[in-house]
Amino acid sequence: MVDEKRFAVLIDADNVSAKYIKYILDEISNYGITTYKRIYGDWTKTNTSSWKDVLLENSVTPIQQYGYTVGKNATDSAMIIDAMDILYSGNVEGFCIVSSDSDFTKLSSRLRESGMIVVGMGEKKTPKPFIASCNQFKYLDVLAETENKSLAQEKDKITVNLNKEYIKTQETNQENEVEFEGNNKWNRNSNVQDKNDNVKNMTDLNTIKMAVYKMVNEIDADDQSMSMGEVGNRLARRYPDFDVRNYGDTKLSKFLKKFDFLDIHTKGKEGTAMWVSIKQNSSQQLDTKTLNIQKKRKRNYKKK
Structure with a gap:
């Protein structure tokens, strides 16, 4: 290293x-x-x-x-x-x-x-x-302007997946209420509040996803891929509290596999080095509503 x-x-x-x-x-x-x-x-x-x-x-x-x-x-x-x-x-x-x-x-x-x-x-x-x-x-x-434009574009792409994950998590939580002392159950609202209090200062998953997308998308290489180790190192430098265990995983590879926009592959003679790149069709996965809004704006500009 x-x-x-x-x-x-x-x-x-x-x-x-x-x-x-x-x-x-x-x-x-x-x-x-x-x-x-x-x-x-x-x-x-x-x-x-x-x-x-x-x-x-x-x-x-x-x-x-x-x-x-x-x-x-x-x-x-x-x-x-x-x-x-x-x-x-x-x-x-x-x-x-x-x-x-x-x-x-x-x-x-x-x-x-x-x-x-x-x-x-x-x-x-x-x-x-x-x-x-x-x-x-x-x-x-320039950095601020580029970042803001990038965030605005990628937020629309990632929000859809995040919403899907959130809905699945909520459904799982509702199905798996734990009973204590006979008929006593966890108070769901209290449990969610305690969780929010504990993680309010932790870097949220959305922020991590945006950072990963940005750093891999901007890589200057022929195949536009970055080693998984380098992704982990950059995340740790940028967010001191970053640890995949905070998000329910034990390995970085398992953590990154959850990101739908990433393509994970191996390189090297023995095929042990893991690399990540942006999927070719990920840039086209824009929210339909966003595209419709942009079209309406263009029409309004023409009228003016």
């Missing part, structure tokens, strides 16, 4: 919106494991208040940096100093610098000179010098 590369994610709160945190962490998980997650800003200001809940949910460490004088950005200096400290510690193989500020151009170049992989992230307004100084640069607004 190839060792996972360790990354330090450093975020400039003055130049990045809190709405991008999911896309930042999801994208960097495709490159390796995030060991440092820090965000820099003056947390006494009102414009940073939107970050509070987001930081707690994603275990990102806020670093307080007061502005010494008006018009001067002390946050950049704090990020640069910490980045060099992390570099010399030898605990990472890469950095993710999240900012739309060109002031980090020299830092990015210096990190690359030291053999670090540098992934930059910022909005389209990011100056070219900073973009060019990174090994890879990701536009956050």
